[in-house]
Amino acid sequence: MSQLAAVESPRWVRIGLIPLLQLVLALAVSSLVVLMIGEDPIRAFKIMIQGAISTEFGGLSNTLYYTTNFIFTGLAVAVASHAGLFNIGGEGQAYVGGLAVAIVCLALDSTLNVWLIAPLVVVGCAAFGAFWGVIPGYLQAKRGSHIVVTTIMFNFIAMAFMSYALVVWISPLGGNSTDSRYWAADAVLPKWHEMASSFGMNASFSLLNPVLLLALACCVLVWVLIWRTRLGYAIRTVGSNPHAATYAGINANRIIIITMAISGALAGMMAVNEVYAAQGRLILNFTSGFGFMGIAVALMGRNHPFGIVLASLLFGALYQGGTELQFEISSISPQMVLVIQGLVVFFTGALDRLVREPVESLFQRRAIVAANASTGVAK
């Protein structure tokens, strides 16, 4: 009986075809929504796609800039879920990471140059994010407080705390009412278009910056962590079967706390991209949902770093394309764009099995028929 599960559908179906079908389905429903408000869906999607991939107006590089954020928050969710933990606190962990940027930059941006300050910022963001993830992890491990509840609460705590910090401590140091001042230009990583022009190339303005490379490096590190280290082995054991972990002498509580530290650190590093490199200052609510979208990214990327890169690209394109769309078609409001993004999350994440199961069973049946034909089973 269990043989049925042994027949897996081909890899390209699982990783390629099924997400594609889900995307098509989401876009089909989105088209209906666009039709309902009296616009032409074909035109709308054309604008979105062009907006996301054009190099002329910096569309592609802005897509990659958004992708960077999604990779960090997606990895954060993925690492936690390998340990069976649902970290919804990426938003708060990233937000607190922003505080680390502010502390490092406000204190040192006039004394240190970019090569010294950038590593400090990375370490600071990771440490602050990790701290914000470890507390719910500790509460889960030692007190049994459910991680979903505590991470959500920690998002609110982070929001309130950061508002206070911005207004009371940070903005008086030279910024507007709820923003910090800009970091000194010498202390900030150059953006892609600036680097391009220094090489004599011409690129239009975008927020893309070298932190994308850090994000990709994190993908590799996470892959090594999960599938090649003993810690990763322990994390997966705890996540898949806590009883087996106890049996194997793995201290599940310790693993939960460590995992939440890593997860929080990854989420916190989103602030390196957003606060340090792209915006160049700390602004209120800079996370604007990227932390939550990490859940959808991890879900669509099947908790695998490679899948997360692909899913991040898709969501990055949706964000960038959506921004262009509101520009071009005035009757499409920002909320409309959210609806389209929401539908993609809905079909790829929440309704995953709607497409997955029929398609997989179709391919399984075909594989079985082929197998029977080759072995000559009657009937």
Place this chain on the structure above:
Amino acid sequence: MTAPAIELKTINKRFGPVWANRDINLRVMPGTVHGIVGENGAGKSTLMSILYGFYIADDGQTLVNGQELTIQNSQQAITAGIGMVHQHFMLVEPFTVLENVMLGMEGQGLLSRARGKARKALNDIASRYGLNIDPDAIVGDLPVGLQQRVEILKALYRGAKILILDEPTSVLTPQEAGQLFEILESLRSQGVTILLITHKLREIMAITNHVSVMRAGQMVAHRDTVKTNPEELAELMVGRKVLLTVDKEPARPGENRMTVDKIGYVDSRGVKCLKDISFSLRAGEILGVAGVTGNGQTELMKVLSGALSPTSGSVKLETRSGVQVLKVGEWPDAGQMRDYSIGHVPEDRLQQGVVKSFDASENAILGYHNKPEYGQPLLNPEKVVKATREMMDAYDVRPQLPSMKTANFSGGNQQKLVLAREMMKEPDILLIGQPTRGVDIGAIEFIHRNMIEARDKGAAVLLVSVELDEILSLSDRIIVMNDGAITGEVVASETNETELGVLMTSSADGDEPKLQKHGLQKEPEKEKEEVVV
């Protein structure tokens, strides 16, 4: 000639490429006990599920009392007079017996009227079949044997004339099993048809009129029970001659390996799961722990393997890694226990022993994953796969695919992988729980041989099993547990099932329940060397 109570004609059921049932023909005559035997995965459960409406056959005919039926769900099966007693009971424990029996048949409106009617009907049934039980007892408080009786009453209350029992004795003491078989005989004499699914050939011989043997999804033989014998049935089930007895030399016990001193464990709800357990385990012997499931054996294994810290007592280990005295408060975890040369085959393979979603190779290092031989500083998949191949080779794990998902291996092969992992390191102490649970006959033979071999090489083996036959045939000494305490220690070659059964239900203070007489407990001398089949 009367129509058969159940007649199946060329039933087929496929799951993907696998024929779970192929061309099944079966005739069960009314008022008989019909046994169905076969190894795990032979298709017994699938066939019964088809009969009870959980699955729908791909093709073939089902006739109940001569009438063709298509049973699409269990409601239709119940209407047709078929009742099923599942291996794992479907009871609401906080409810009374009466409430459980009437569950789903309450009728409309207020409960009180329905309850009155049900009480009368239940009393009628109970007295007709001799199934006495207090209708107001809380089911959760009843012993397992009586809970099973409630399941039978539930089926009869719904008008069952054909009763399917799936491995009914797996949770019972020998005495309770004896009572069950008395009930089945009384049911048979009242005209109830009984389909008994079991893997214990002795039960087939003791109670059935006819027996059908399944192998690999097909019916391979139908026999009248009086005209067959266990050896023939075992051979039919496996497809080759099977050794039903374990060949072993007398043990040559050596020095003490483990001395357990007054170990106690009180769980978080204040239940005393272990009460002053003391025993010693020596090199070169197998010490069996007998008892009905849930009498502290699980906790004992967990304490000794490091998965659980006891609340009182101590354990002294004398192994190749030196002498250790383990005390409350500084109890080692399972990893440290392995370092003290303790191997552990857990009772519940799927719950503890493996991670189902892992590759076989990943499970082959579970618990030993910190050993440098699997790569340094990162895990080296090639080394892990190589070690897995060696295990699969030595313990005949099939298919020999280290990259296959563990869930896709059969129960027997999963178990062999776990045994290979724990036994090939040749630890001084081996804790083995339910080594053959859900494992087919061919593999049982293999596993038992390996355990004896480990013993002869000097391992101290602690064997926990609820299968008395297994305990009796493998152990050199036996301790019996009931209600968290040791109620007796016997020498395996000088005891029998009856004595063990008495110890399994007596309390540590020495008040002994009455011994039930039944055919099953006769001739213990002849049967004690027999393995579970």
